[in-house]
Amino acid sequence: DIQMTQSPSSLSASVGDRITITCRASQSISNYFHWYQQKPGKAPELLIYAASTRQSGVPSRFSGSGSGTDFTLTITSLQPEDFATYYCQQTYTTPQTFGQGTKLEIK
């Protein structure tokens, strides 16, 4: 199975900050890589697919980059509604796998 390792596992930041979350795959996955946001008690939502394409309706402060094994999610100018848990996922091979999550908290 492909292991997806996110860092950090948790992060404290303030409204207006710029943050970056990274995800590393245990082998190359091309751009079969996606980011999700999950708020407490809710289903996850797709933020970024194919490493860098924002899903419809996702604000432009969210951006993704990377290819192969190393990927990043950047959020510029954090808003109160951005404090949530973020997951990366690969869909390159079966089983599809998720990272362990990064919890973004308000400082």
Next chain:
Amino acid sequence: QVQLVQSGAEVKKPGASVKVSCKTSGYIFTDHGLHWIRQAPGQGLEWMGWINTANGHTKWSEKFQGRTTITRDTSAATVYMELSSLRSDDTAVFYCARDREFYGPADYWGQGTLVTVSS
């Protein structure tokens, strides 16, 4: 609008089976596959499997293969996930989610179904 509506919470005893439904609407059912994803309390997301709604073919995580069945009813635009031989560590929220493109990321999700396994 696209909607995935799952069946309600279940409480089961160890060794029993549970069948969760996912009724879809707002799009052509056979144009998109459906994933099943599990989330234990306070834990991360775990991909279980996927069904090609056009032909019924499935892909599985080995962890769940042999204990899980995914089926679909195209006339009802509904997918079913059955998990058997339940254990206490199967207690989780189970999500169905539509693939954005063939076997791709999940762009629409059901609301989740909590399955509690307890004696």
